[in-house]
Amino acid sequence: QSVLTQPPSASGTPGQRVTISCSGRSSNIGNNTVSWYQHLPGTAPKLLIYSNDERPSGVPDRFSGSKSGTSASLAISGLQSEDEANYYCAAWDDSLNGPVFGGGTKLTVL
Amino acid sequence: EVQLVESGGGVVRPGGSLRLSCAASGFTFDDYAMSWVRQVPGKGLEWVSNINWNGSKTGYADSVKGRFTISRDTAKDSLYLQMNSLRAEDTAFYHCARGESWGIPSYFDHWGQGILVTVSS
Numbered sequence: 001q002s003v004l005t006q007p008p009s010a011s012g013t014p015g016q017r018v019t020i021s022c023s024g025r026s027s028n029i030g031n032n033t034v035s036w037y038q039h040l041p042g043t044a045p046k047l048l049i050y051s052n053d054e055r056p057s058g059v060p061d062r063f064s065g066s067k068s069g070t071s072a073s074l075a076i077s078g079l080q081s082e083d084e085a086n087y088y089c090a091a092w093d094d095s096l097n098g099p100v101f102g103g104g105t106k107l108t109v110l
Numbered sequence: 111e112v113q114l115v116e117s118g119g120g121v122v123r124p125g126g127s128l129r130l131s132c133a134a135s136g137f138t139f140d141d142y143a144m145s146w147v148r149q150v151p152g153k154g155l156e157w158v159s160n161i162n163w164n165g166s167k168t169g170y171a172d173s174v175k176g177r178f179t180i181s182r183d184t185a186k187d188s189l190y191l192q193m194n195s196l197r198a199e200d201t202a203f204y205h206c207a208r209g210e211s212w213g214i215p216s217y218f219d220h221w222g223q224g225i226l227v228t229v230s231s
Binding site: 037042045050 | 114145151153154155156157160169170171172194205207210214215216217218219220221222223224
């Protein structure tokens with residue numbers, strides 16, 4: 001059971017916009033910043049969003065993040081086939097004194 | 111280009127030990143905190159341990175506290191994870207990850223591909 005809650009799956013057609021939610025509590029998302037990662041099994045996870053809504057250089061602006069209270073969201077617009085992957089949210093947890101992750105959302109591009 | 115390459119994985123019996131290594135290149139190693147994050151096949155990511163830039167501060171997940179030890183060698187630009195008293199539930203891919211700065215990581219900006227550790231009799 002992951003500390004942060006994400007839907008196990010999401011899907012969309014090419015060109016569509018999809019959002020992935022991430023729910024936590026005051027000790028993690030409520031009091032700290034959120035990051036998002038894209039991961040394909042067998043590869044290195046890739047940082048997509050940090051500090052709630054900042055994109056590292058090289059990440060397309062199709063990816064955007066937001067946070068409100070104890071929840072956060074990742075939005076992907078103009079969906080492409082190469083976006084098919086697992087997506088994880090993360091935040092520091094003050095109670096556990098370490099970073100915590102969501103259970104991951106498997107995105108399928110139909 | 112930042113590169114993190116893990117090694118040292120394999121199959122070990124319950125109760126056994128294993129030492130993972132992570133070779134870092136493409137950046138000034140002692141400017142950054144480092145971490146280990148694992149993924150049980152088919153499951154999500156789980157933080158295991160972190161160490162600050164000079165090794166003076168470390169942190170561990172409750173699931174590994176007292177059994178795993180993280181360390182770093184600046185001369186070799188390498189991160190290590192000594193894993194003792196291994197259990198079946200420690201079976202996972204172990205990723206080396208770089209924190210965004212020298213202290214407690216708010217996020218991980220570079221990751222290694224991961225190395226598989228299998229604990230089985």
